[in-house]
Amino acid sequence: MNRTIVAQLARPLLVSICVAVVLTVVVRGGGTVLGSAASFAVLLPFVAAALCVVGLGLVRPRVDRLVGRLTHHREVTPYSALAAAAARIRAGSLEQALPGLTEVVASGTGASRTVVWLAVDDRLVSAAAQPPHDTAPPTVESLAVLLSRPDTDYVVPVLDGPVLRAVLAIGKPDAAITPEDKRLMHDVANGAGLLLRSVALNAELAERIRRADDLASELEASQQRLAHAREIERRRLVVELGYATVDRLAALRDEVVGARSVLTPGRERAGTAMDALKRARVGLEDLIDRFRVIARGVYPAVLRDQGPMAALEELAADLPRAVRLTGDLGRRLSWEVESGIYYLTASAIQQLAGRPAERELLVHLEHADGRLSVHVEDTAPVVTAQEVRDALAGDAERLAALGGELELIDHAAGADGSTAHGTARVVVLDAWLPDRLEPQVGQASVEAWMR
Structure with a gap:
């Protein structure tokens, strides 16, 4: 049977029963109480009707709930x-x-x-x-x-x-x-479509404002990291310039002063002066070469023009140990990312391949999964991992400032006294940088806004 029909029949039936009960109780009960007072008995039906009117307003919600429980019908249009x-x-x-x-x-x-x-x-x-x-x-x-x-x-x-x-x-x-x-x-x-669209738009606006705030915070953090990286590079450049110039300039000055002293009036010794000037010239050429090396390290033209692979190949060509470079970076990346990986790798190569060794140094660069990474493996290390770690302290700090990570491991020999490469030790360096240094804020939920 249709629930609506049942509900429509049940409600007036319950109301009729309630009215009948009130009329019966008031008229009969009142007549019994009043007895022969006929003038008052005539008013009893009117009193009962008034009580029904007032009572219906009070009991109607209860009647509706009772009908709903009995018929499982909701009178909501x-x-x-x-x-x-x-x-x-x-x-x-x-x-x-x-x-x-x-x-x-x-x-x-x-x-x-x-x-x-x-x-x-x-x-x-x-x-x-x-x-x-x-x-x-x-x-x-x-x-x-x-x-x-x-x-x-x-x-x-x-x-x-x-x-x-x-x-x-x-x-x-x-x-x-x-x-x-x-x-x-x-x-x-x-x-309620307008209401729901307004709430949805407000939620989307709140989410965009929150993301803009996160983006601003991340931008500020990125600027601080880059400023820290610049400060590290400045300190490294000061150390390099001091190392390259102090001793060499002092020796050059001594040779020039010595040549001038033997050419003073009354002490002309051309041969001695010539020898001092020749030594000064050699020292000056060595100083110029050293400045060129520093300039190439600070701002490698090959790195800017051809990328880190070509710059590392140029660097490795002057080292006493063979270096095997592998990998394909694909597209070019920003200068900060390429130079960050290059400087770290160059420092590691100079430390590990600065002296001759039986086996070549393995260097692999890769660009994948949003990262530019380098893997350096030395199967015949001439230095310890701790020495390399100390030498790369500044580069590791700069890498961390740019949002990257560095891991350096000195593998011990296996149970048979050798590793897979047949050597007692293997030094492995793994480092990576994100291929984008711009702030990136991921999507976040709007549950906080809802609450």
Whole structure:
């Protein structure tokens, strides 16, 4: 039997029973009490009617709840639901209106679960639910994923043109979704569409503001890291210049002073002066060569023009130990990234290949997974890993300032006294830098905004 018909018959029947009981009790009971006072007995039906009018206003909600429990029918029309939703909206802020909207839909459909989902950054975030969530609001990737959830039986999307802004979803595991439920949800969604679109846009705006704040913070941190890296490079350049010039300039000055002293009047010794000037010339050429090496290290022209692979090949060609370079970086990267890896690798190569050795030094560069990485493997180390670590202290600090990492391992020999390469020790260096130094802020949820 149709639940609506049963509810329509049950309600007047219960009201009639209540009215009959009141009339019987008042008229008969009052007549028995008053006895022969006929003038007062005539007024008893009017008193009973007045009590019925007043009592119906008091017992009607209880009658409706009783009918609902008996017939599982909800006397909520789309119009009353929209009126209730409008009252909820007027009662408070937009965020406070959403829980009221879920209550209206739950009451109108008899659903055990009602959720309002907002579309934020290509995903759906639960903004309100009836009954409320016990934990953090859940998130689903798409409307298709939402439809596959076991607690979702019917959904109504709220569109802003072709853009999905929100979704009304209900779950009725113990009952079927009726045409009345669907019609009610569509009407509520249409009536509250402006509300849901406004809340979704506010959520998206709040998310973008939060991401902008994170981006500004990350930008400031990136600027600090780059400034720290510049300071490290400045200190390294000061040390290099001091090492290259102090002793050589002092020796050059001594040779020039010596040549001038033997050429003073009365002490002309051309041969001695010539020898001093020749030594001064050799010292000056050595100083010039050293300045060229420093300039090439500070600003390698090959690195700028052809990239780190070519610059490392040029560096390795002047070393006493063979170096085998492998890898393919593909496209060129920013100067900070390429130079960061180059300087570290160059320092490591100079330390490990600065003296002759039986085996060649293996160096592999790779650009993959958003990283520019280098792998250096020395199967016949002439220095210890600690010596290399001490020499690379400044480069490691600069690498960390740019957001990279460095790992240096000195592998001990195996149980048979050798490693896979047949040597007692293998020094391995692994380092990487992100291929982009610009601030990158990932997407974050808007649960905090919802709360």
